[in-house]
Amino acid sequence: MPTRREFLVSGAVASGAAMLSPQARGADTPSAPTAAVPAYANLPVFPPGEPGQDYTPVVTPNGVTLPWKVVGGAKIFHLVAEPVEDEFAPGLKAHCWGYNGRTSGPTMEVVEGDRVRIYVTNKLPEATTVHWHGVIVPNGMDGVHGLNQPAIPPGETFRYEFAFPRPGTFMYHPHFDELTQLGMGLNGMIVVHPRQPTQPRPDRDFVIMLNEWFIDPGTSRPNTLIMTDFNLFTFNSKVFPATEPLVARQGDRVRIRFGNLSAQDHHPIHIHGYSFAVVETDGGQLPPTARWPEATVLVPVGAVRTIDFVADNPGDWAVHCHMTHHVMNQMGHDSLLLMDVDPGDLNEKIGRLLPGYMTTGLTGNGGMGEMRMALPPNTIAMKGIDYQFGPIGMGGMVTVLKVRPNLTSYEDPGWYQHPDDTVARRATAQELSDDGVKDTGAKPA
Amino acid sequence: MMRAFGLMMVLGILAGCAAVPKDAGLADIQRRTQSRLGQHVQWNRGTEEDHQADEAVHRLLSEEIGPAQAVQIALLNNRRLQAAFQELGLAQAALVQAGLLKNPIFDFERRFHNDGNNKAMEFAVMDDFLHVLLIPLRRRLAAVDLERTKSQVLADILELSAQVQASFYHLQADAQILQMRRTVLEAAEAAYELAQRMQKAGNLNDLALAREQVAYEQARLDLSTVEQGVIEDRERLNTLMGLWGADVTWRIESRLPDLPPEEMNLDHLERRAIETNVDLAALYQRLETAGRQVGLTRTVSAISQVQLGAHVEREPDGLWTAGPALSLPLPLFDQGQAAAASAKARFVQWWNQYTALAVEIRSRVRRVRDVLRLTRQQVIFYRDLVLPLQQRVTEQALLRYNAMQMTQFELLQTKREQVDAGMRYIKALRDYWIARAELEHALAGHVLQETTAGSDSRKGAEDRTGRANPGSDS
C-alpha cells in the first residue's frame, strides 16, 4: 500500500495542474459524479502559496494569522493548546483555553494544494486533539479522539500532515471533551485560498468566528456546563464594543467568512446597508447560479458561511446577530418585568433599606446603557458605548462595517461624517403641516 | 419568799445583759450590699431617709435608665424587699424576747374551808425551769436566727438585683430587636407593594403576589410578637422596681452595652462563689446550730419537764409558808434517746443540704462561666465576621441586582436575612450580659437559679422570676 507521500507524488505525475481547473472544483457538486476517490487523491504538487502573490491575506478582527515556514515543500505550522486569558471587552477578563495564547486561535491561511505539517502541542491540563472541520483529510488525520487517533496527552506534541485539496473556509477545534474544550474557547478558522481564482480576489477579506459563553457576573471562568442560558455572544471571542470594526474603502470587494462553533445557537447575522450573497459554505463554493441575495445569513452551529458584497454604500453599518438576546452582554437575565409599573415612592422606600438602590426598567430597559450603575467586579455592562448620536444600546455579537471613500489606510476612520441633511431628525411643524401628519404624539401644553 | 425574789432578780439580770443590735443588722446588710453590688438599700421605717430614697428613685426614673439604675430603683422601691426587711425586725424582736424571762405564771388560789371564815390563800409563781436555764442558749439561737434572717434578706437583695439585671437586658435586647423587626417589616412591605404594583400593571401572577403578601403579613405578626415581648419585659421590671401609675413611663438606654474588651476576672471562680454565697452561709449557720444542739439535746430532754418555782402559801391558820417548789418527772421511759437521735439526724440532714448546695453552686458557676465564654465568642464572631459578611452579601446582592441578575424580591429578602443576623447578634450580646450579671451576682453571694444564662428563651426569663416573692422566707 503506498504511503500518503507517494500518493501525492503519483497523483502529481498522473494528473498535473488540470486537476485544479474550475471544472474540476465543480466536481464537489452532486450533479457531476467522478471517480469515487477523495479530493486529496491524485493531488498535484504545488509550491507553497505565498501571500500577495497567490492570495490577498485575510484580516481576522481582534485576531492574528498563524505564522508558518516552509520545510521540504510543506508549510509547517505549530499550534499550542493552552490556558489563556481573554479580555472579552474592557472590564471583563476570563480564564479560557485557546491556541497560541489566544481565543479564538490564530487563523490558519493556506492556498489550495498546499501541503502542511501541523505540530500540535498540548499544554492543557487534559488530553486534546485537533479536528480540521470541513477539510477533506485522510481518516487518520481527522482528529476524533478514539475514532481516528489517540488523544494528545498533556505535555506532548503530535504531528498532523495532509494537503488542502480544495479552497474554502473551514475551522479547527478539539474533538476531545468537546463540551469543555470548545466551551473554554479552543477554536480557530482555516482559510484555503483558491490556487486559480475564478472570480476577482476580495480587497477586504474578514474572518469571524462566532461563539457563545456563560460567565456569571463577578466570576472569571466560562461555565461550560451551561446548556442554554448563555450570556456572552462573541465575534472572535470579543463582545461589542470591543469588537474591531470592519473597515473598507468605498468600492472594495468585501468578503466576510463566518464560522460558528457556539455550543447551542445558530446566529442570523444581519448586515445593515447591504445586500450580499453567500458564496461558500464549509462544504465548498456555491455556483453563482445557486446564490441568492440576502441581508441576513444564518450561520448554523458547526458551519461556515462566506458572504461577498461590494462596499458601495458609505457609512457606519451595524453587523450583528439578529437574535436580540445575542446583542446583550452579561446583564439582563433575572430582572423583574417592571414595564409600565407605577413606582410610587418605592425607590425611596427601598433606598432607605439599601442605599444606592435604583428602580430600573419602568419604561423598558433602553436607559440601562446610560445608568452606569455599580456592577459586580469583572462584569461588563449589558450594553453601552457612546457614539456620535448617543450611547449604543447593543452589546455581544455586534461590530460596525465602516465604509468610506478615498481611504488611505484601513485603520479605524472614526465616526462617519454624514452629508448634510442625511440624518433623521425631529420633524418641524412646517413639515408636519405640509405633509398632513396630525397625531404627532406631542404632550398637550 | 426572799429567795424566790432573789432568784427572779438573778434571772432578770441574766435576761438583760446581752446587747441586741438596735438596727436589727441593717447597717451590716447595707455595708454588704454596697461592697457586693455597689448599691444602696434602704429599709423604709417612716424616717427622713425614706423620703430621700423616694427622691432618689424619682431622680433615677427621670433619666434614661441603665441596668445599674434599674437595680438601684428596685432595691429602694421593691415592696417585697421592704417586707423582707420586716423579717429583720421580727428576728430582732425574737432576740430581745429570747433574753427575757417568760412572764411567770401567777397562780392564785383561794380556798374556802369548811369552817367558813378561815381564809386560806395560796399563790405560786411558777416559771419554766428550763426556760431560765436556757436563756443564754436561746439568746444564742435567736442571734443566729437574726444572722440567718440577715443572710436571707441579703439573698433576697441579690436575687432581686439579679432578676432586675437579667430582665433589663431582655428589655434592651427586645427593644433593639423591635427596631430591627420594623426594618424587616419595611423590607417586606416594599416587596409586597412592588408586587401589587407589578400585578396591577399586568406583570406579575397571583401566586407571586400572594407569596409576597404572606411574607409581609408574617413580618407584621413577627413585629407584634416582639412588641408583646417588650411589654412583658417592661411589666416585669415595673413589678421588680415596684412602679405603678405615673412612674411606669421610664425610658431605657436604647442599646445593649458593647462587649467589654476585657473579661471579668474568672480566676478561682468556684472558690470565690462558695466563699461568698449567702445561702450557703445561712445553711452553715443552721448546720452549726444543729451541731450545737446535738450536744445539748440529751440534757434538754432530760430536764425539759422540770419545773422550778417558788411556792408561797398562807396556811389557813394565817401562817405564810414559802419554799421552793419542784416537780420532777421520773425518767423511767424517756431518757432523751429519741430526741438525741432526731437532733443528730437533723444535723446530718443539714450537712447533706449544705454539701448539695455547694456542689450545685460550683456546677452552676462553672456552667455560667462557660456560657459567658461562649457567648463572648459568639458576640465577637457575629460582630467581626458574620455581620460584616452579611453587609457584604447585601452589597454584592445590590451589585447583582444592578447587573440585572437578581430581582428586587431577592434583594429585599437578602436585606431581611442581614437584619436577621443582626437580631441573632443582639441575642448573643444579651445572653453575654445576662451571663456576666449572673456571674457577678454569684461572686456577690447569689445562688444561681437552675435555668439561667444561655437558655435563650422568654421561658428562661420567666423561670428566673419564678421565685415570685423576694421577701419570702423560703
Ligand SMILES: [Cu+2]
Ligand atoms: Cu446569535
